[in-house]
Amino acid sequence: MSQFSYGKRPWTFYALGAFFALFVLFLYGPMITIYILSFQGPNGGLTFPMNGVSLHWFVALFGQERTGDFAGALVRSLILALIVFVLTVVFSLMAGLAFRKRFKGSTFIFYMAVAGLIMPGLFLSLGTGLLFRVLGIPTNWYSSALGAQLTWTLPFGLLIMFAVLSRFNKEYEEAGRDLGGSRLQLLWHILLPILLPGLIAVALFGFTLSYDEFPRTLLTVGPRNTLPLEIWAMTTTVTSPALYALGTLTTVISFIAITISLGSIAIIQRRRAGHRRTESKENQPTVSGNQRRSAGPL
Numbered sequence: 294m295s296q297f298s299y300g301k302r303p304w305t306f307y308a309l310g311a312f313f314a315l316f317v318l319f320l321y322g323p324m325i326t327i328y329i330l331s332f333q334g335p336n337g338g339l340t341f342p343m344n345g346v347s348l349h350w351f352v353a354l355f356g357q358e359r360t361g362d363f364a365g366a367l368v369r370s371l372i373l374a375l376i377v378f379v380l381t382v383v384f385s386l387m388a389g390l391a392f393r394k395r396f397k398g399s400t401f402i403f404y405m406a407v408a409g410l411i412m413p414g415l416f417l418s419l420g421t422g423l424l425f426r427v428l429g430i431p432t433n434w435y436s437s438a439l440g441a442q443l444t445w446t447l448p449f450g451l452l453i454m455f456a457v458l459s460r461f462n463k464e465y466e467e468a469g470r471d472l473g474g475s476r477l478q479l480l481w482h483i484l485l486p487i488l489l490p491g492l493i494a495v496a497l498f499g500f501t502l503s504y505d506e507f508p509r510t511l512l513t514v515g516p517r518n519t520l521p522l523e524i525w526a527m528t529t530t531v532t533s534p535a536l537y538a539l540g541t542l543t544t545v546i547s548f549i550a551i552t553i554s555l556g557s558i559a560i561i562q563r564r565r566a567g568h569r570r571t572e573s574k575e576n577q578p579t580v581s582g583n584q585r586r587s588a589g590p591l
Contacts, residue, residue, distance in 0.1 A: 324544070331537035339534060350538040363539060366523035369434050370504055371546075373519060376435070377442050378499030381450045384443075385495050386488070389454030406451055409444035414508030417444060422512040433515040441509040446502050450495040457491030490558045497554040501547060 330337075334345020354363045388406070392399060409417070421441045425432050432438070465487065469479045485492075507521040514522060520543065527536050 327537045327540050328544075330534055331541040333534040333537075337534055339532065339537075350534045351542065353533070353535045354538055354542070362518070363520075363523060363527075366518050366520045369517060370520035373434055373439060373442070374500045374503040376439060377446055377503035378496045380439075380443060381446045381499035382492055382496050384447055385450030385454045386492065388451050389458050390484075392455065393458060403451075407448040410448045412444075414445065414506075415511065417441060418509045418512040421509075425513070431515060432513050434510075434517055434519055437513040437515070438510045438519070441513045442503045442506050445506060445509055446499045449498045449502065453491060453495050453498065454488075457488055461487065490561055493554050493557050493561075497550065500550055504547065504550075 329343070330339070330341070331350060332346050332348070333343060333350060334347050335349045337344035337350075392403070418441055421437055422432055425437045430436070465483050466479055469483050474482070505521060506519075507525065510519055510522060518526065524536075524539060524543075527539065
């Protein structure tokens with residue numbers, strides 16, 4: 294007999310189970326359909342049935358004469374996302390360390406920093422584009438679009454660093470300071486190793502939010518599109534499964550970034566657990582043979 298006996302399940306269990314199954318189907322059904330149709334044969338269309346299975350439309354993505362400048366848009370989006378995630382990590386770490394102590398105007402600066410989460414992205418894109426036009430600076434993906442995207446990624450990075458630093462034990466810093474460590478040594482040998490999982494989370498947010506950003510880039514990108522804008526343009530000009538292949542490829546890139554980030558955090562946590570076990574074994578008291586003999590029988 295089973296240790297746990299649940300008895301007869303109520304009808305609400307099956308109703309909620311069916312609702313959850315429909316929700317999962319509604320959420321992932323269109324994605325799975327696109328992934329399958331992206332492997333259509335050369336003569337395949339945008340709908341079922343499948344007309345062969347091949348990688349033809351993935352190869353067609355890199356032909357500019359057929360599907361647009363996908364390769365250039367992908368490279369620009371990746372470079373922009375890398376720049377954004379580096380700047381987001383650096384600025385979020387600096388801001389998090391600065392906000393550990395109260396200073397005059399800290400509340401105002403904080404609310405101004407997180408205002409980008411509330412402001413509509415298209416409105417911010419319009420304002421940034423107009424500002425560059427008034428200043429006589431041409432908009433481009435590496436200047437105006439970069440600034441517009443930072444207004445979206447920095448608030449997330451700042452909030453993550455606040456959460457991480459709120460659990461940080463300052464005794465580690467005090468111990469390093471007592472041992473004569475400089476501020477740079479404390480930052481490099483104590484703060485950064487402990488905060489590394491949080492910094493990886495900030496980097497993941499910065500990369501993925503920039504890589505998929507559309508409204509804040511629409512009016513600030515200049516003459517050359519990033520990948521989301523190129524996909525949007527392809528929806529009006531491309532009537533082939535190449536659009537599905539593009540969606541599949543971009544999803545794979547996003548999953549690779551997430552896997553690398555989560556894998557890095559898991560490796561760091563495993564190494565820390567191994568160090569803790571080693572230190573606990575080394576700190577256990579040992580009893581010599583003479584001490585056991587002198588203790589005598591109990």
